[in-house]
Amino acid sequence: MEPVSLPALSRVAICGGTHGNEMSGVYLVRELQRQKLEKAGSATLTTVISNPRAVQVCKRYTDMDLNRCFTDAILSSPVTVATPYEVRRAQELNTLLGPKGKLGAVDLVCDLHNTTANMGLSLISYSVQDWVIMHIYRQVQRKITSAPVRFILLDLPLADVYSQDSLGKHGFSIEVGPQPHGVVRADIFNLMKEAVDQTLDWVQCFNSGSAFEGGEVDDVYTFVKSVYYPRDPETNQITAAIHPQVQDRDFCLLHPGDPMFLMFSGEIVKYEGEEVLHPFFVNECAYYEKSIAFHLARKMTVTIPPLQVKRD
Amino acid sequence: NTNVSCFHEARRVAIFGGTHGNEMSGVTLVNLWIQNGKEIHRKGVETKPFITNPRAVEKCTRYVDTDLNRAFTTENLSAPSGDDLPYEVQRAQQINEIFGPKGSPEAYDVIFDLHNTTSNMGCTLILESSKDHFNLQMMHYIKKAIAPDSCPVLLTEHPLLKYSTSRSVAKHPIGLEVGPQPQGVLRSNIFESMRVVLKHALDFIELFNEGLEFPPCTVDVFRVSEKMDYPRDTNGNIIAMVHPNLQDCDWEPLNPGDPMFQTFDGTTLRYEGAGTVYPTFINEAAYYEKQQAFVTTRRETLAAGAIKKT
Numbered sequence: 001m002e003p004v005s006l007p008a009l010s011r012v013a014i015c016g017g018t019h020g021n022e023m024s025g026v027y028l029v030r031e032l033q034r035q036k037l038e039k040a041g042s043a044t045l046t047t048v049i050s051n052p053r054a055v056q057v058c059k060r061y062t063d064m065d066l067n068r069c070f071t072d073a074i075l076s077s078p079v080t081v082a083t084p085y086e087v088r089r090a091q092e093l094n095t096l097l098g099p100k101g102k103l104g105a106v107d108l109v110c111d112l113h114n115t116t117a118n119m120g121l122s123l124i125s126y127s128v129q130d131w132v133i134m135h136i137y138r139q140v141q142r143k144i145t146s147a148p149v150r151f152i153l154l155d156l157p158l159a160d161v162y163s164q165d166s167l168g169k170h171g172f173s174i175e176v177g178p179q180p181h182g183v184v185r186a187d188i189f190n191l192m193k194e195a196v197d198q199t200l201d202w203v204q205c206f207n208s209g210s211a212f213e214g215g216e217v218d219d220v221y222t223f224v225k226s227v228y229y230p231r232d233p234e235t236n237q238i239t240a241a242i243h244p245q246v247q248d249r250d251f252c253l254l255h256p257g258d259p260m261f262l263m264f265s266g267e268i269v270k271y272e273g274e275e276v277l278h279p280f281f282v283n284e285c286a287y288y289e290k291s292i293a294f295h296l297a298r299k300m301t302v303t304i305p306p307l308q309v310k311r312d
Numbered sequence: 313n314t315n316v317s318c319f320h321e322a323r324r325v326a327i328f329g330g331t332h333g334n335e336m337s338g339v340t341l342v343n344l345w346i347q348n349g350k351e352i353h354r355k356g357v358e359t360k361p362f363i364t365n366p367r368a369v370e371k372c373t374r375y376v377d378t379d380l381n382r383a384f385t386t387e388n389l390s391a392p393s394g395d396d397l398p399y400e401v402q403r404a405q406q407i408n409e410i411f412g413p414k415g416s417p418e419a420y421d422v423i424f425d426l427h428n429t430t431s432n433m434g435c436t437l438i439l440e441s442s443k444d445h446f447n448l449q450m451m452h453y454i455k456k457a458i459a460p461d462s463c464p465v466l467l468t469e470h471p472l473l474k475y476s477t478s479r480s481v482a483k484h485p486i487g488l489e490v491g492p493q494p495q496g497v498l499r500s501n502i503f504e505s506m507r508v509v510l511k512h513a514l515d516f517i518e519l520f521n522e523g524l525e526f527p528p529c530t531v532d533v534f535r536v537s538e539k540m541d542y543p544r545d546t547n548g549n550i551i552a553m554v555h556p557n558l559q560d561c562d563w564e565p566l567n568p569g570d571p572m573f574q575t576f577d578g579t580t581l582r583y584e585g586a587g588t589v590y591p592t593f594i595n596e597a598a599y600y601e602k603q604q605a606f607v608t609t610r611r612e613t614l615a616a617g618a619i620k621k622t
Contacts, residue, residue: 027550027553027576028576030549030576031576031577034576035577058600116494116496116497178494179494180430180492180493180494180495180497180597181494181495181496181597182430182495182597182598182600183430183494183595183597183600184550184553185553185554185559185595186553186554186555186556186559186574187556187559189553189576190556235347237343238340238498241498241499241500241503242499242500243500244500244501247499247500247501262500264340264344264503283497283498283499285494285495285496285497286496288372288496288497289372
């Protein structure tokens with residue numbers, strides 16, 4: 001592939017508490033603020049607690065999920081007395097870190113999340129052709145050996161991307177699990193901190209002119225579809241738990257015929273798709289309200305070009 | 313030894329789920345059994361599955377106004393009833409009326425209260441009184457039945473740390489605390505192990521009611537000792553996490569000098585007690601607001617005399 005040169009990343013934002021009960025990001029942002037970390041080499045660093053009201057009550061959100069409020073449509077919707085708190089806050093964050101899609105936006109947004117799923121360290125973004133993000137992923141994957149590191153692609157046009165990381169010119173989420181919501185585990189916190197440190201390290205190297213060679217990155221997973229909990233048609237109650245062979249086995253293979261759910265009555269519900277896919281976000285607490293048991297992904301490898309900062 | 317304590321048949325047994333609305337194993341089991349109680353049916357026993365905090369269950373939250381599992385104080389139960397009382401206090405009064413009154417001969421014989429914890433406590437049985445020989449014998453039976461899997465017994469008999477639980481309305485209250493499981497999440501393995509423990513408990517009651525005499529036995533327990541809070545700054549903010557060496561090590565010895573907390577910038581803080589303790593409820597989500605990182609316990613062996621029904 002042809003080498004690529006891109007502008008320096010002079011403004012970087014680290015966001016925690018986008019979901020108020022995902023504690024690693026909350027404590028990490030507070031720790032960065034306590035240490036008064038304002039620069040990463042030549043880049044300025046902004047740290048934000050994205051949803052302070054939700055953090056205050058240690059809940060995912062107060063009115064609606066903040067991390068679904070960053071579509072172009074919601075960001076430009078008029079504010080009335082009935083507007084949910086999180087929509088107003090998203091528009092505030094768009095002013096602070098954006099405007100999304102415009103020249104004034106920060107160069108890089110890194111949004112910190114936890115999951116109850118056994119996902120290790122996952123970097124999540126909406127494009128596999130943002131070479132800044134792909135090179136950051138490659139560095140994080142090479143340097144971090146204490147947990148599996150993977151990339152998840154939610155392929156959407158920018159206008160429809162609903163997550164906070166889309167505010168920056170480049171953006172991604174760091175998702176670390178498993179951790180119960182409302183809890184801070186030292187091992188999970190330290191893993192997230194390592195990922196943030198590697199990200200800022202890469203930014204500094206990039207800005208100071210390092211050349212990053214091209215190549216292949218693997219363990220890239222593309223969202224295909226969601227799998228829903230089985231429910232009783234009369235009572236609408238969930239009638240099964242995720243099967244022990246899928247529970248805690250995020251990113252492993254799910255073949256046609258493999259068990260998916262264990263009914264409370266003892267029967268097994270099997271995967272009846274035709275394609276071998278990889279479950280992830282297996283048994284994420286926040287997805288019960290959408291009735292989602294897990295997502296399924298296709299695994300792929302991505303070729304990335306050599307990358308260097310653009311010199312004026 | 314011909315000393316046999318006689319107890320009345322345990323005829324009225326309740327199984328409480330949803331005392332904390334986001335502890336899903338108990339909510340799910342009780343809802344299942346309300347629909348179809350076949351699994352919990354035992355000859356000569358009336359087993360009543362019951363959702364204690366339906367509003368909290370509906371919102372999938374621990375509680376609405378106040379923790380129901382701390383609400384069964386004498387003061388609350390004897391307060392004049394009214395809509396201005398916190399929801400859970402009203403609920404405690406209702407539950408006391410149905411399953412109590414607490415301390416009276418009319419109270420239910422046995423109440424099992426189903427809980428989950430984010431701590432790695434396995435299948436823990438919670439005992440409120442060291443003198444309840446019926447409960448001790450039941451716990452001994454359960455431990456034997458699930459061996460080689462273990463079933464630690466936590467004794468909460470403590471002048472300051474004991475709290476007024478929903479199950480305390482019964483003559484023989486038993487807490488089932490199974491973890492680790494995140495709040496709001498249902499794990500199959502946790503669900504099935506709680507189900508199995510309850511099955512053995514009900515088998516014990518059935519055998520007891522049939523007239524079986526249980527010989528004297530001993531039960532190893534962990535007696536609660538001291539509540540340990542997170543280190544905090546002058547504003548009350550937590551400044552350290554449970555240390556990786558202590559995390560998930562419920563019921564394992566913590567010796568003086570062992571790592572206990574780790575600050576956010578990596579410094580280790582060590583346990584400075586006088587002797588070895590056995591921590592539990594390590595990093596329970598609900599206890600951050602109760603200023604508890606873990607609780608220390610000490611090992612003890614309790615003796616239970618022989619028992620049989622009157």
